[in-house]
Amino acid sequence: MSTMSNSLAETQVESLATAGLSQGDVSDFFALLKPRVMFLVVFTALVGMVVSPSTVHPIVAFVSLLMIAVGGGASGCLNMWWDADIDAVMTRTAKRPIPAGKIQPGEALAFGMTLSVGSVIILGLVSNWLAAGLLAFTIFFYVVVYSMWLKRTTPQNIVIGGAAGALPPVVAQAAVTGHVALDSIVLFAIIFMWTPPHFWALALVKSGDYQRAGIPMLPNVAGPDATRFQILAYTILLAPLGIAPVALGFGGLAYAIISLVGGFGMLALALQVYRLRQGEPAMRVAQQLFGFSILYLFLLFATLLVEHGFGFFRPVFG
Template identity: 65%
Template sequence: MSLMEQTDQTATLNGTDITMVDFGGADVRDYIALLKPRVMSLVVFTAFVGLAIAPGSLHPLESFIAILCIAIGGGASGALNMWYDADIDAVMTRTANRPVPAGRISREQALSFGLSLSVGSVLILGLLINWLAAGLLAFTIFFYAVVYTIWLKRSTPQNIVIGGAAGAFPPMIGWAAVTGSVTMESILLFLIIFMWTPPHFWALALIKSEDYRKAKVPMLPVVAGEAVTRAQILLYSVLLVPLGMAPAALGFAGITYAVLSAGLGALFLVAALRVYFIREGAPAKKAAGQMFGFSILYLFALYATLLAEHLIGLPMLSALI
């Protein structure tokens, strides 16, 4: 096919034909978009924090290779997600301009790209760093692409609760790259993101519930209603806050982290309470949008503080008690 040749592809969603046009003219930006760069940035950052604060050290080149492989593996997951979800992406306004539903990249190209990056990132991480980190990366890709995207997303309103584990593994992989082990500290780093994901994503789902309804994706607001979703956001927020403070209590974070995590946790609960109690019209959408935005700041601030304390060499809270 020449770059100017055009073919029509038709996907079927719940009995409705959706025409997607493949122009064959994808450029580098389209392949970068397949990697979900905004999601990848969070993957890279949390993996780097896990790697940086882990006991021990890697050669700077090894550290670069480890983070690069984790980033590529995360991007591969995004490409495989876009391959499988092209039909529902075409229905939702938030995703309709992604490269596959917009026709700039075919589903077959997205699948090949995702699989190639998956195999390459796992093999390089295993051969050059260690096989535990590589195994965790392989499991993360499998979990996101198969367990979440193919199975859970279209079958249960708990999709993001279980599927959120995929986004929580990067700091554990970074930790394992240095230590060759999984420890309580790395499990806690995992649990913070795992518990953070539902209130973060359900806040967005409250805003985009009509999109999910049109695409027949059983997100919690669509299946159980907004009232249940608001209650679940509050519940998971209550569970998240003590987890966010736990690194200081367990002795691998300092007083700065202890104070910041407590303050941000209180604000997180305030945001969740506003979502719970403000239920009508534009103010409800605004509260959900503010919750979504603040949740990103919350997670970034926690991990950035862990990193800063380690780099600056601040004393751990346990040494001050």
């Protein structure tokens, strides 16, 4: 009997060995979820929740937020599974768990799919099926529409793909209210319009990386000058959109000031990026715009969070 079980165990080890053993640690699996993106997803979703007019039980809100975070992480994981070949040739992404050989593609696919299905089902059971459907659509949009289709075929990849990153506040508000309200659509529009200037500023600096990977980012396809023009055009649309919550009544006095100052800051930097086209100063200002764009979006959402979550809301009109 013991000989039989020994030989069985040996066969199992053997089959594991031929299949290739997992080298991944728990931290590698966590890295597959793109923790920084997940933080942004949680943050914007939380703001979508606190600005909504209705409330839910705190535990339901917490679990909904957790599932939105897990769904966001799952889409990041599936994106890494699909993009492992291009991640391997870009300096920024070469150390990710799959190209680094720590996690096998099949493991990442199974992990991402399990988390995707699980997060959608739990969100549907805990809150409502509209929110769950929107989360499923977000994952589908990021993985299939953006990663599998647009990213490698069109220089407008991040414009359309940006919709996936902009959806978390809509999902979160749907989880609370049961419908899609104008407030969350405005938050969606702000992130959507913010994405192109943010990523193209990075693409201007890292264009060599994207070129090597064969990704048709705008600077590689249309050239840096056309990219600079588009950055400026999107920023001109973004700055007034950033103030829209004030006009709609859910952005208070503090938000009005921050969005005005921040909007002018974005415009000034985008104008600088448009004007400075040569050498080190051009790279430096693109990098500054990239950094400032993160601060701008963070401040807009953080101000809404403080105003609504901590009772600091002071209306601008009336």
